[in-house]
Amino acid sequence: KFLTAAALALSVSAGAVAAACDDGEIVIKFSHVTNTDKHPKGIAATLLETRVNEEMNGKACMEVFPNSTLYNDDQVLEALLQGDVQLAAPSLSKFEQFTKKFRIFDLPFMFKNINAVDEFQNSETGQAMKESMTRRGLLGLAFWHNGMKQMSANKPLLSPSDAAGLKFRVQNSDVLKAQMAAMGGSPQPMAFSEVYGALQTGVVDGQENTWSNIYGRKFFEVQDGVTETNHGIIDYMLVTSTDWIESLDADVRDQFLTIVSEVTEARNSESSKVNAEAKQAIIDAGGVVRELTAEQRQEWVDVMKPVWDEFNADVGQENIDAAQAINA
Numbered sequence: 001k002f003l004t005a006a007a008l009a010l011s012v013s014a015g016a017v018a019a020a021c022d023d024g025e026i027v028i029k030f031s032h033v034t035n036t037d038k039h040p041k042g043i044a045a046t047l048l049e050t051r052v053n054e055e056m057n058g059k060a061c062m063e064v065f066p067n068s069t070l071y072n073d074d075q076v077l078e079a080l081l082q083g084d085v086q087l088a089a090p091s092l093s094k095f096e097q098f099t100k101k102f103r104i105f106d107l108p109f110m111f112k113n114i115n116a117v118d119e120f121q122n123s124e125t126g127q128a129m130k131e132s133m134t135r136r137g138l139l140g141l142a143f144w145h146n147g148m149k150q151m152s153a154n155k156p157l158l159s160p161s162d163a164a165g166l167k168f169r170v171q172n173s174d175v176l177k178a179q180m181a182a183m184g185g186s187p188q189p190m191a192f193s194e195v196y197g198a199l200q201t202g203v204v205d206g207q208e209n210t211w212s213n214i215y216g217r218k219f220f221e222v223q224d225g226v227t228e229t230n231h232g233i234i235d236y237m238l239v240t241s242t243d244w245i246e247s248l249d250a251d252v253r254d255q256f257l258t259i260v261s262e263v264t265e266a267r268n269s270e271s272s273k274v275n276a277e278a279k280q281a282i283i284d285a286g287g288v289v290r291e292l293t294a295e296q297r298q299e300w301v302d303v304m305k306p307v308w309d310e311f312n313a314d315v316g317q318e319n320i321d322a323a324q325a326i327n328a
C-alpha cells in the first residue's frame with residue numbers, strides 16, 4: 001500500500017513538473033526572478049504562457065519559472081545561450097556584459113516617467129537596441145515595462161545626505177554603482193533573490209526598486225520606509241537566443257511573435273497601474289511611504305545627475321538629447 005502511494009505521489013509530482021507539454025511540442029522555458037502577482041513582469045509572463053499554451057497547443061508549450069526558481073539574472077543569459085531556457089526578461093541593467101548602450105536606461109532622472117521610456121524605446125534608436133546583441137547570440141523580442149524606482153533604507157531618507165555612509169544593494173551595473181557613490185553611499189551588487197535577507201540581516205542598509213518589487217519581495221518589511229524619489233526606471237528586455245528563434249518554422253515563429261507583441265502591448269499599458277496598486281498594498285500592509293517636496297527632490301537631482309557625464313561616451317550625447325526632448 002505504502003509503495004503504491006509513494007509511486008502515485010512521485011508520478012503526480014513528475015506530472016506537475018512537465019505539466020502542459022505533450023510529445024512533439026516545442027518546449028519554451030521562460031525563467032525570471034520576480035513574483036507573479038501585482039507585478040508587471042510576473043503578470044505579462046503568465047499571460048504569455050496562457051496564450052501560447054492555448055493558441056499554440058500541439059505546436060508549442062511554455063513553462064514559466066518565476067521567483068528565481070530556475071536561474072538568477074546573472075545566470076539566465078548564459079542559460080539562454082546554452083539552450084537551457086528559451087526566454088528571459090532581465091532588467092536592462094543586467095545586460096552590461098553584452099552592451100553598454102542600455103546604460104542610458106540606468107542614468108538617474110533621464111526619463112520623467114514610463115511613457116517617456118516607451119516613446120524612446122519605440123524610436124528607431126530604441127528599436128535597434130533589440131538587435132544590438134545578435135552577434136553575441138541574443139535577440140531582444142520586446143521591451144517590457146516595470147516602472148519608476150524608489151529609494152528605501154533602514155532610516156528616513158529625505159535629503160540625499162541622509163544616504164551618506166549607507167550600504168545600498170544595486171543591480172550589477174556601473175551606472176547604478178556610480179549613482180550610489182554620488183550620494184555618498186556604498187554600492188553592493190547582489191542578486192535580486194538575496195536582497196531581502198541582506199536587508200534583514202544588515203548586510204546592506206538600503207536599496208532602490210519599483211513599488212512592485214518592493215511589495216513583491218516585501219522589502220518594506222525590513223526597511224524604515226520607502227521614499228518616493230522616482231529617480232530612475234526598471235524596465236526589461238524580453239530576450240531569446242538567435243539560435244532558438246532561427247530554429248523555428250516560419251509559421252510557428254510568426255504566430256509566437258504575434259502573441260509576444262500583443263501581450264507586450266496589452267501589459268505595457270497597464271504597468272503604471274500595477275505599480276500604483278503595489279504602492280497601495282505596501283501602505284495597506286503598514287509600510288511607510290515618504291514623499292519629497294519639490295525642493296527636496298531637486299537636491300536628489302543635483303547630486304545624481306552629474307553621473308551622466310561619466311557615461312556620455314557609452315550612451316551617446318545624441319541619445320541623451322533624444323530622451324530629454326521626449327521629457328520636454
Ligand code: LMR
Nearest residue numbers: 033034091171192209213
Ligand atoms: C532587480 O534585480 O532589482 C530587478 O531587476 C529585479 C526585476 O527583475 O525586476
